[in-house]
Amino acid sequence: MERLIERCAGLDVHKASVTATVRVPNDHGGRRTETRTFRATTAGLVLLGDWLASFGVTVVGMESTGVYWKPVYYLLEDDFEVWLLNAQHLKNVPGRKTDVADSVWICQLVEHGLVRPSFVPPKPIRELRDLTRYRKALLAERTREVQRLHKVLEDAGIKLASVASDPLGVSGRAMLEALVSGTHDPQVLAELARGRLRAKLPALREALDGRFGTHHGLLVTEMLARIDQMDESISRLSAEVARVAAPFSPLLGLLVTIPGVSRRTAEVLLAEIGPDMGRFPTAAHLASWAGVCPGNNESAGKHGSGRTRKGSKWLRVALVEAAHAAARTKNSYLAAQYARLRGRRGPKKAALAVAHSILVIAWHLLSRGEPYSDLGADYFVRPQSHQAYQDRLVRQLERMGHKVTLEPTAA
Numbered sequence: 001m002e003r004l005i006e007r008c009a010g011l012d013v014h015k016a017s018v019t020a021t022v023r024v025p026n027d028h029g030g031r032r033t034e035t036r037t038f039r040a041t042t043a044g045l046v047l048l049g050d051w052l053a054s055f056g057v058t059v060v061g062m063e064s065t066g067v068y069w070k071p072v073y074y075l076l077e078d079d080f081e082v083w084l085l086n087a088q089h090l091k092n093v094p095g096r097k098t099d100v101a102d103s104v105w106i107c108q109l110v111e112h113g114l115v116r117p118s119f120v121p122p123k124p125i126r127e128l129r130d131l132t133r134y135r136k137a138l139l140a141e142r143t144r145e146v147q148r149l150h151k152v153l154e155d156a157g158i159k160l161a162s163v164a165s166d167p168l169g170v171s172g173r174a175m176l177e178a179l180v181s182g183t184h185d186p187q188v189l190a191e192l193a194r195g196r197l198r199a200k201l202p203a204l205r206e207a208l209d210g211r212f213g214t215h216h217g218l219l220v221t222e223m224l225a226r227i228d229q230m231d232e233s234i235s236r237l238s239a240e241v242a243r244v245a246a247p248f249s250p251l252l253g254l255l256v257t258i259p260g261v262s263r264r265t266a267e268v269l270l271a272e273i274g275p276d277m278g279r280f281p282t283a284a285h286l287a288s289w290a291g292v293c294p295g296n297n298e299s300a301g302k303h304g305s306g307r308t309r310k311g312s313k314w315l316r317v318a319l320v321e322a323a324h325a326a327a328r329t330k331n332s333y334l335a336a337q338y339a340r341l342r343g344r345r346g347p348k349k350a351a352l353a354v355a356h357s358i359l360v361i362a363w364h365l366l367s368r369g370e371p372y373s374d375l376g377a378d379y380f381v382r383p384q385s386h387q388a389y390q391d392r393l394v395r396q397l398e399r400m401g402h403k404v405t406l407e408p409t410a411a
Helices: 042-054 069-076 099-111 123-155 170-180 186-190 195-207 214-244 246-255 263-273 283-290 313-327 333-345 347-368 386-399
Strands: 008-013 017-025 031-039 059-063 081-085
Touching (some): 017 042, 123 214, 123 313, 186 195, 214 246, 313 347
Antiparallel strands (some): 017 031
């Protein structure tokens, strides 16, 4: 088999140790293999780096094992070309499952170019990614806590969420605090409403007449405190995200021109895919890496499941949220695409298709440095002749059981 890399190493990474194998030329024109185990502490990883350098290693391959690969990768990336390898691509020979065998196998795969390195963003983007991911986790936890609060209120017979669009707004918060402090009279509670909510006073009085007990008060107090704490944490994280993302403000400005993409979503997109689209030769490569395009499963002329592959769940969630937001925009290509697919494939597949389009658009914007230019809501009907489009609409109405008679309007 052709040898592509002359001096390489394979690492089998664990929580407490790293088993390393190097393959380099020997004095007789053959290959020399050496294996050694190091501690996974910083001191042990420094020794690992020195040991690899002593052999003149140029490329180091390692499996992406949980989070344990990160300190190894970060320490070695300045001195070596480090390949982070997908675990699914490293299936070992059955019956030879040891740490040494794993490191040797990884080294041989790297040596012959049989694996491809995964995308690992540069350090500034990694910092941004850590911040945006933790912020998203806190936002999800805040949503769960709000849902728990609604369940407690339902248990107490308080139907505030049925009347107020935001039970945690200024009016809703005042009512909840009054309930906790011991005020249970629905007349008094309803009078705490502010603004447009005062137009719903009769409904509020009925909704606030419940069985709010002492234990309900304790639970609501704790839940409100947790929500407030998470709001403060999210605010601090957002400020730090803005600071770290400041050097990339022009790129964020391009991304927010896409319908459905907010500033927060743009920060997530940049954190997940990075600013350099040279890592992905085409938009199709980026969509495949992200796992938002149909899978390719064909053998002997038969097509299997076209389900999407696994990708970054953080990126996928952000793209799908942006797709739903884009579907609500007016007179945009993405809204027209969603509406066109929703009736035939359902809302989930339509949202994923729009998410794919958003990612493709983002690749082009970041590659060219140009803002988004919408194709228009009539993009899908524009190529059709007026008569053909009219006939298709008539047929659709006739299939629904209507008798259609067309009469032109007066000019």
